[in-house]
Amino acid sequence: GAVVSQHPSWVICKSGTSVKIECRSLDFQATTMFWYRQFPKQSLMLMATSNEGSKATYEQGVEKDKFLINHASLTLSTLTVTSAHPEDSSFYICSATTGTSGYEQYFGPGTRLTVT
Amino acid sequence: KQEVTQIPAALSVPEGENLVLNCSFTDSAIYNLQWFRQDPGKGLTSLLLIQSSQREQTSGRLNASLDKSSGRSTLYIAASQPGDSATYLCALFMFSGGYNKLIFGAGTRLAVHP
Numbered sequence: 294g295a296v297v298s299q300h301p302s303w304v305i306c307k308s309g310t311s312v313k314i315e316c317r318s319l320d321f322q323a324t325t326m327f328w329y330r331q332f333p334k335q336s337l338m339l340m341a342t343s344n345e346g347s348k349a350t351y352e353q354g355v356e357k358d359k360f361l362i363n364h365a366s367l368t369l370s371t372l373t374v375t376s377a378h379p380e381d382s383s384f385y386i387c388s389a390t391t392g393t394s395g396y397e398q399y400f401g402p403g404t405r406l407t408v409t
Numbered sequence: 410k411q412e413v414t415q416i417p418a419a420l421s422v423p424e425g426e427n428l429v430l431n432c433s434f435t436d437s438a439i440y441n442l443q444w445f446r447q448d449p450g451k452g453l454t455s456l457l458l459i460q461s462s463q464r465e466q467t468s469g470r471l472n473a474s475l476d477k478s479s480g481r482s483t484l485y486i487a488a489s490q491p492g493d494s495a496t497y498l499c500a501l502f503m504f505s506g507g508y509n510k511l512i513f514g515a516g517t518r519l520a521v522h523p
Contacts, residue, residue: 299452325508336498336513337453350508386452388511398511400445402452 296320297389299401306377306408313373314404316387322367323389327398328360331384343370377408411436411503415514422521428486430517432499437477440509441502444473444484446495447516453498457484489521 296319306312316326325344329337341357343349343364351357359381361373370389374381384405388398412435422428432442441460445453457466457473459482465474470487482499496518500511 327510334518336515337500337511338513339510342508342510384450388453397455397458400453400455403450405450 295399297323297387297399297401299385299387299404301404302402303405304407306406308378308408309376311373311375312377312406313371314385314387314406316370316372316389316401318368318389318399321389321391321399323370323391324367325390326364326370327388327390328362328370328372329386329388331386331403333384337386340372374406377406379408382406382408411439411501411512413499413501413512413514415497415499415517417517418515419518420520422489422519424489424491424521424523426489426521428489428519430484430486430497430499430519432482432484432514434480434482434501436503437480439477439501439503442473442475442482443500443502443511444471444482445498445500447498448495456497486519489519491521491523493521494519 298317300315328340331337340355341349341351343362345364345367349362364370386403387401414433416431443458444456459466459475472485475482496516498516500513502509
């Protein structure tokens with residue numbers, strides 16, 4: 294149980310285009326989902342927290358107009374990187390919880406984004 | 410601001426050794442501490458979760474301890490195997506902005522060679 298999937302697992306896009314990453318909880322309802330970013334040989338950095346049906350809460354320094362998060366249902370959250378640039382190339386990982394307390398998070402396998 | 414430090418940053422050992430990975434943090438007002446394993450290019454696998462009221466947790470060859478007063482946690486790996494090679498991350502649960510969130514350390518990259 295408690296499986297989280299991400300799609301795509303990797304994506305290559307051209308600079309200036311937008312790309313959407315999906316995060317799905319497969320066997321539970323996730324009221325809260327978290328999006329992380331990880332650069333090579335660095336730790337995970339929380340980007341934003343999203344609750345179903347409400348606006349995402351972004352961490353300091355994360356551009357909300359660039360990283361659009363939509364948590365439209367209890368099993369799906371999407372992260373759209375708009376007007377992507379090479380410096381946006383990174384590993385994006387989502388996690389999901391069954392309650393807003395975030396007591397235990399279940400992680401997706403990650404999405405590797407490369408912007409050329 | 411919570412800061413999480415993991416030492417060593419990298420470790421290479423022969424198979425069979427007992428290992429100690431360290432995690433220290435600056436703010437002891439945590440709810441829980443969790444150890445994860447990450448294989449290259451992959452997501453995270455949860456290893457052990459220690460609640461703030463607990464001192465340690467064990468799972469198979471893994472044992473994790475927590476000392477909130479000193480801001481330290483230690484992950485012990487007994488009889489290491491090549492399959493243990495991965496990056497090990499410690500992460501702290503803290504309440505901020507209305508939600509619990511995980512603050513991660515930079516990780517320890519472990520290589521166990523036959």
